[in-house]
Structure formats: structure tokens, C-alpha cells
Amino acid sequence: MGRTLFLALGIFLTIACSVTGLVILPNWQFQGLKPVTKKDGVKYPMPYFGDNHKGRAEYISHGCIYCHSQQVRMKGYGADIRRGWGTRRSVPRDYIYDYPHQLGTMRTGPDLANIGARQPSRDWHSLHLYDPQITSPGSVMPRFYYLFDEVKQGESPRAGAIKVPDGYPNRGSVVAIVPNERGEQLIAYLKWLNQSFPLPEAQQ
Amino acid sequence: MNVVNSPTEEIRARIEADSSARVVVTLYWASALFWLTFATLAGLISSIKLHSPDFLNYEWLTFGRIRPVHWDTAIYGFGGLAASGTLLWLQARLCQVKLPFRGPLIIGGILYNLGMVLGVIAVLAGYSTGVETLEFPVWAMTFLVLPFVVIVIANFTMYARKKTQHTYVSQWYLMAVTVWFPVLVLSAEACINFGAVDGVAQAIANWWYGHNVVGLFATPTGIAAAYYLIPKVIGKPIHSYHLSLVGFWTNAIFYNWAGTHHLTGGPLPAWTITVGVVGSMMMFIPVITIGINHHMTMLGSFHLLKTSPTLRFAVMGSMMYTVASFQGSLEALRTHQEVTHFTHYTIGHVHLGMYGFFAPLMFAMMYYAMPRLMRQEWSSARLIRIHFWCTLVGTALYGGAMCFAGVKQGLMMNDPAIPFLKVVEFTIPFLQLRTLAGLILLSGTMAFLINFGRMMARHKLTFADPTLFTSERNWDALLEEEQKV
């Protein structure tokens, strides 16, 4: 029995050390991180609220993370900044309200850490989510058509509808689209994603 | 301590262990094969979607949902159940005891499958937790953790009751799995899905878990299987027992720390990444020692690959372990990560590890153990061959296509002059090749499934054909034990 215990404890110790080192210590290190107040009195980062909060749940539910990261690597390491995916590298403070985290490890599609700054337009996001081929021909992103109501030819126009461009080949009888509730939420979240505020620690 | 002196006692104990494990292990392995087929199908659908995004484009099957279902069913469904079956059978055999707690283990197996079904439905319906590898909601995950309580207890009970004087190296790994896995899952769930950590610390915890669930669960079981099967099949003790101990403890110490390289370049303090890189580099020690042991044992017995299905899969697995581990360690380097991080290279590596190393060793285990558990021969040698060649060719094609495409994809992404959509365009032919590889792997799985199903359907307690049992000369004793269990 002594040998069993010896083996088990030794094995346990190895994992106990790493859980301490890699889970507990980093958490301590980041626990003190607070938002900073900008010159206009607004805090950065801000907790998610309302539609962007619900939109985040949509982002998670549709598994966007499996193709899109949300982290900008530092200058000189990869080409994230030169590609225009951000103006500075991402730092832990950018994520203090992220639960669960959506850092991502795959870039089948571009990084989204600053998508709100790069694409502030609701129309662009609507068309892109409805059919990525409209805005990004050749993309392998699926169409999220179920986040939209379609306005067909002959139907009465609706408030907030976005016109589908004439040159779009799969247009059929659809003349315009209106994001449904979930669509609006997801778009609100994507427009919210913005790490352009120059945090001091990101300048080093 | 009870020591077996008479040789017939040893044979008796081995047969008794096999018979006692029959129902439980068959249940675990049959469900593992079901989930393997399911995972391969889900993977194939995901793969097709990446070059033809309109394929099955419904909300429940959108890429972001079917892709995590693929990985979760592969690691928990196939990996978890195949490894548990392996663990129980191997431990019973090596301890020369009957498998205890058979009733609770069967209930556990059923619960586990129930948890898998619930988890898959939850993710497809959009209730994923959003944390990679821990997508299953806690209420589904509970069903996966509970059976492990019984498995862990059964494992330690067998070890405590063991009739042998020594501990075989495979047993070290099996014990390790049963200690690591519960701690791993409980810590990860407490920290991640119960909200103890968030933001970047959660990402670190996430990848600590994501990397370890492969390295501290799948890998040790695979190595344990290789350490048993290779010497056992060729009838030659392992090359160096001392080396195997070195390999075990260095693996135990260093693997834990390697996970953070999944976040290289991310918004983390440099020290966490450095720890991950150092951990990954140190992994060369166990990988080399384990490699030496497995390959040196095989030296001079390669002609047996022609005649032994078990050995084919086991050797493929152990060779891929060396290849995939070297690749993995190098992958952790910062300069390497600058290019290949965020690309299909990582996906290629995972498949070389899971389908090149882990899965073949589990197949080897099943090919060796099932005839002994069921007392019946595999019905078709051709199906075994089809399975083997599909596994080998499919994995090679998959790994080759993805790793090459990944490097080029990374280099292109790091050149801001190339528009992003050009990078996407470049990868598409390779993604199509991957679909082909997936089809090949699926055909192999189907061949195995048919063979496995035939064995289960014709289950009789007779020796249909003594081909596999030429060594078990003690027929009378065998039959007698058979009736007692």
C-alpha cells in the first residue's frame, strides 16, 4: 500500500505545482487590474451592457472563436499591426471584463480585437453576416442568414432595412435585409470591440 | 504480499482478469467506437464547410458549433472511453486480479454516454460555455466526471489487491492518469466554468487544461498501451527498464507546464509564455527516452509487422509519438509560433498526435484484447488491413497537407502586402485535400466498426478458432476459469 501512496502522491504533486504556477499565480497577478479613466471621464475598459452583452453570448453560441482571434500581437511579432488589425498590442487590462475569454487561437478569418474601430458601420456588418460574399468575395465564412429577416420584392419597406447591393449574384427576390433581435445584438457586440485607447502599459 | 509462485496460477489469473473485464471493457470500447465514428463525421462536415461554406448551413450545424462537437466527441467520447477501457483491462491483467465494481462501472459507462449526448446537444443548440475543450455545460460535464470516481477507485483497488511483486511501467502511467484526470477536470471547472478566474488568467487556465487533457490523459494511456503491447506481442522485454522510469517522471514533471505556448504572442506576461516554452523543450527528455525504449525493443522484430495487426498499429502509434512530440516541442518556440500560431499547422499537429499516435494505440489495444475478452477471433483480416492502411494514409495526408499549408499560410499572413482573402484562397486546395483525408479516415473507421460489430454479434463462449490462442496451451484450465466467472 505504501508504494501506491508514494506513486499517487508524487504524481499529484506534479500537477499541483503546475496548477499553482499556471492558474493561481497569473490570477493573482491580474486580480488588481482596474480600468483607467480617460480624459473625458469615461472608463476603459467598460463592462459589457445591454445589447453588446447579449451579443457577446451570440458570438459565443455561434462559435466565432473557432475562426477569429481577439488579440493583437506586438509590433515586430507577426504582422498584426501592419495589417491594420490594431494600433497597439493587446494587454491583460483589455480583457478584465471578459468572461468567458474569447482570445482564440485560430485565424481562418481576420482578428477581431478592433473590428468595431475598423468597421463601425451597421450596414457593413449586416451585409457581411448575411452573406460574407457581398463584402468579402472568396471568404469561407458561413452565411448567418438566420440572424436576418428578408424583405422580398413587392413587400412593403421596413424601418432599419439595409439594401442588398444590385450586383450580388445570390440575391434572388431579396431586396433588403433587417437584422432580427439576435442579429442586432451580435452587431452591437462586434461594433463594441475596440482596443484603440492607448493604455500606458501597451506603449512599452 | 501475495506472490504467485506456480506458473499455472499466473495463467489462471490472466484469464480470470480477461473474463472479468469482458462486459465492462466491451461496453466502453464499443461506445468509444461509436463516438469515434460520430467525431469523424462531425470533423468531415466541419472540413467540408471550410472550403464550401454553404454545405449544410443550418444554425445547429454552423461551423462554430459542429467544430467543437467534433473535438469534444473525439477527446471525451472516443479518447475518454477508449482510454478508460484500456486502463481497466490493462490494470486488471497487470495486477492479476479480477476487475472489481463491475456493476458500478457499467452504470458509469452508461452515464458517461448520456453526458456525451447531452453535451453534444447543448453545444449544437448554442449552449456552449465558449471555453475551448470545456464547451460542454457543467451539467453535462458532471455526467462525464462521476464515472471517473468509480474508475479511479477501481484502479486503486486493483493496485492495492495486486498479486504480482513488481509494478510494470504501464501501471505507473495508468495510476498517473487516474490521479491527474480528476484534479485536472475539477481544477479547470472550478477555475473556468464556476468563475474563479476571468480575462487573461482564464485563457491561461483554459490552455493549461486544453493542453493537459491531451498530455496527461490521452498520452499516458497511449504510452502505457505501447509499453505493454510491443514487448508482449513480440515476446521480448523492453529495451531498458531504467530509461522507462526516467521517461515517466520527466514526462510527469514537464508536460504540465507546456500548455501556455498556445498563447504565445498573446496579451500575457512574458514569464507565463517562457514557462510554457521551457516546459515544452524539456519534453525532449521523456520523448527521447520513451522513443529509444519503444524503437529499440522493436529492433530486430520488424518482420512481425507483416503478420501482427496489433503490432502494426502499436508501432505506428509509437513512431508517431516521437514525430508528433518533436514537432510539438519545436512548435512551442517563439520564432516558430510567430509563423504557425493561428494557422492550420496547429490543427495538423493535433491530428498527428490524436490520430497518428493515440488512436492507433487504442486500436492496437482493441485488436489485441477483444479476441481475448470475447474468446473469439476477428472475423476478417481484410477489414483489419483496410483499417490500418486507411489510418496510416489518412493521417499522413492530413498531417502533411495541414502542416505545409499552415506554414505557408502563416508566412503569407505575416506579409501585410498580401490581402487576407488571398491567404484564404491559398488554403482552399489544402482544405479540400483534408476533406479527402477525412473520408479515408472515415472509411477505415467503418471497416473497424464492421469487424467489431461482427465480433459482438457472434459472441459465443467457445473457441471458434484457436489462431490467436496458440500460446494458451492450457485449454482445460482456461475453460474452467471461464465457467467460474
Add this chain to the structure above:
Amino acid sequence: MAHNLPPQLGEALSRASMFFVFIFIWSFALFAGITMVWLLAWAVRRGEFQNLRDASRMIFDDGEPIGEVTDRFPESIKASGEGR
């Protein structure tokens, strides 16, 4: 899970589970560390590491001794030929 809970409850749960993890890991690590050293000494004294050669041979028995190949393709013995 906790992101669906009201913030105060989520935070309390978060703190409680962190506390649990902290206490659990450290106390066990300390306990394990001390016991490890003691057991290592005990095991060495008892000669646990002396007979490794036998340990590597424990997977063989008289029914399946060293030198005996124990696995073949189903038909390769019947035809007493080689597999492909």
C-alpha cells in the same frame, strides 16, 4: 455558467471557489511533498529499486513466455503464410 448568474452571486461564487482551490491545492501539495520524501527514503531502504529486470519481465508467464509471438492476422496461421 457563472456569467448567467446575478453579478453579486457570481462574484461570491467565484471567490468561494478560488478559496477552495487555493486551500485544496496548497494543503495537499504540502502534505504530498513531506510524504513523498519520507516514502522515497522508505522505498529505497526497502530495496524497491533493486530488481528492475524482473519488473520488465512480469508481463510474461509460462503460457506466453519470452520469445513467443502472441498476435497474428486471423488467417495467416491457417494458410501458414505471410500477411500482405
